Amino acid sequence: MNLHWNRKDLLGLRELSADEINFILETADAFKQVGTREIKKVPALRGKTLVNFFVEPSTRTRTSFELAAFRLSADVINLSASTSSLAKGETLKDTARNLEALYADILVLRHSSAGAPQFLAQRLKASVINAGDGAHEHPTQALLDLYTIREKRGKIADLHVVIVGDILFSRVARSNIFGLVKLGARVTLIGPTTLVPREFEKLGVAVSHEIDNVLPEADVVNLLRIQHERQRKEYFPGLSEYTALFGLTKERAKLLKPDCLIMHPGPINRGVEIDSEVADGAQSVILDQVTNGLAVRMAVLYLCGGIST
Amino acid sequence: MNDSKQSSSSASVPIMDAEAIRGALRRIAHEIIERNPDLRAVVLAGIPSRGDEIARRIAGFIAEIEKTAVDSGVIDVAMHRDDVGTRTQLPIVKASQLPTRLEGRTVIIVDDVLFTGRTVRAAMDAIGSFGRPARIQLAALIDRGHRELPIRADYVGKNLPTAANEKVRLRLEQTDGEPDAVWLEKQ
Numbered sequence: 001m002n003l004h005w006n007r008k009d010l011l012g013l014r015e016l017s018a019d020e021i022n023f024i025l026e027t028a029d030a031f032k033q034v035g036t037r038e039i040k041k042v043p044a045l046r047g048k049t050l051v052n053f054f055v056e057p058s059t060r061t062r063t064s065f066e067l068a069a070f071r072l073s074a075d076v077i078n079l080s081a082s083t084s085s086l087a088k089g090e091t092l093k094d095t096a097r098n099l100e101a102l103y104a105d106i107l108v109l110r111h112s113s114a115g116a117p118q119f120l121a122q123r124l125k126a127s128v129i130n131a132g133d134g135a136h137e138h139p140t141q142a143l144l145d146l147y148t149i150r151e152k153r154g155k156i157a158d159l160h161v162v163i164v165g166d167i168l169f170s171r172v173a174r175s176n177i178f179g180l181v182k183l184g185a186r187v188t189l190i191g192p193t194t195l196v197p198r199e200f201e202k203l204g205v206a207v208s209h210e211i212d213n214v215l216p217e218a219d220v221v222n223l224l225r226i227q228h229e230r231q232r233k234e235y236f237p238g239l240s241e242y243t244a245l246f247g248l249t250k251e252r253a254k255l256l257k258p259d260c261l262i263m264h265p266g267p268i269n270r271g272v273e274i275d276s277e278v279a280d281g282a283q284s285v286i287l288d289q290v291t292n293g294l295a296v297r298m299a300v301l302y303l304c305g306g307i308s309t
Numbered sequence: 310m311n312d313s314k315q316s317s318s319s320a321s322v323p324i325m326d327a328e329a330i331r332g333a334l335r336r337i338a339h340e341i342i343e344r345n346p347d348l349r350a351v352v353l354a355g356i357p358s359r360g361d362e363i364a365r366r367i368a369g370f371i372a373e374i375e376k377t378a379v380d381s382g383v384i385d386v387a388m389h390r391d392d393v394g395t396r397t398q399l400p401i402v403k404a405s406q407l408p409t410r411l412e413g414r415t416v417i418i419v420d421d422v423l424f425t426g427r428t429v430r431a432a433m434d435a436i437g438s439f440g441r442p443a444r445i446q447l448a449a450l451i452d453r454g455h456r457e458l459p460i461r462a463d464y465v466g467k468n469l470p471t472a473a474n475e476k477v478r479l480r481l482e483q484t485d486g487e488p489d490a491v492w493l494e495k496q
Contacts, residue, residue, distance in 0.1 A: 024400055029404045030385060042388040044387075301345075306394055307394070307397060308396055
């Protein structure tokens with residue numbers, strides 16, 4: 001690959017080319033190797049300061065970014081909405097400018113509003129990494145999903161990837177769709193008609209509401225977490241009805257090809273979108289996703305934080 | 310880093326052809342054999358992408374001469390460099406591969422062109438994260454001088470005095486798809 005990396009921010013997969021996505025995945029190979037060394041730490045971002053700014057709660061994404069930063073020798077500050085001045089009425093831009101006045105080099109932002117990372121990226125010298133903005137994008141989650149598929153199946157092009165769940169409100173689904181389509185996968189979205197509207201077909205994917213017809217031809221099934229804390233009654237049928245219609249139960253898993261991968265961004269709701277036996281079964285790569293998330297985030301921090309702006 | 314784009318204003322002087330490169334690497338293989346009585350302790354660590362190929366060739370000559378296979382690995386130095394954060398674009402990082410137990414081993418760093426020494430410093434740092442070898446040695450196909458750090462090679466294919474504004478251009482069949490050759494290019 002003759003390409004060079006020259007972006008300071010990672011805001012979403014929509015604006016990346018297939019080459020740039022592959023560049024990140026190949027870089028992640030090198031950082032995954034670092035995890036197997038006797039000393040699992042490299043000096044790449046020594047002297048850089050990373051701020052994890054999570055306006056929406058998240059433990060696993062924040063921890064993954066934090067560990068990734070530690071392994072790159074960066075210093076890390078964690079801020080959440082309740083500990084930041086946002087709670088006192090400060091605007092997002094003022095908070096961010098204050099962070100920059102402290103010489104923060106990389107800002108990892110999770111925010112409930114779509115577009116918040118882009119807003120800051122245009123105004124700050126620091127690198128801005130989107131760790132999830134509203135229902136818009138969650139690029140590092142999609143990158144780790146792509147990385148895991150590529151690692152387990154050796155390729156992404158021409159694979160049939162099925163994404164099940166609340167697509168409408170899912171930034172994970174949206175980023176996955178952009179990435180998978182760019183890399184040549186065939187994507188089918190499955191869920192209740194209220195949560196998987198036909199408009200998604202415009203993104204180059206298929207939409208179905210009959211999971212049992214699609215599972216037998218899937219190469220990858222990615223089950224999204226049912227965010228029951230966010231669901232509103234008019235969209236969502238109820239947990240037990242959802243499980244009956246769309247859950248990957250033990251019985252339904254028998255429809256899958258033996259080499260079909262089962263993925264989930266976590267945290268899983270056992271017995272809702274996936275049965276325990278399936279989540280812990282041989283086809284599940286859910287824990288590989290967690291390990292790969294660290295390598296992918298190291299790659300993203302190295303690339304965006306490692307260039308001179 | 311050590312190559313420049315071919316341009317009409319630069320004059321190119323041929324330095325080595327395929328036969329000269331072959332001879333130089335074969336001689337390095339002989340010197341490695343002489344200085345390392347226990348070849349089983351030796352690990353060749355090539356710096357991608359050409360150092361990697363040169364390490365493979367040296368290992369091939371050692372196998373041919375001594376009928377012994379030496380371990381060969383890859384050490385990418387990108388994440389150990391001291392200029393991260395100063396460049397406006399970053400090249401791809403390759404995964405490193407070295408035996409996990411380096412205790413008691415002799416790691417020989419293999420690079421194409423030895424210049425400032427900064428890449429070698431980064432390689433020594435990277436090797437340290439894999440373990441603590443008994444010793445580290447350095448082999449380079451070309452030593453062009455202009456060191457910025459106190460580093461010297463143990464095995465050199467060709468010493469090539471250069472001016473600071475000259476560039477050494479190396480091409481290898483396997484990495485570049487062109488016949489093996491070295492030129493000195495004047496700006």
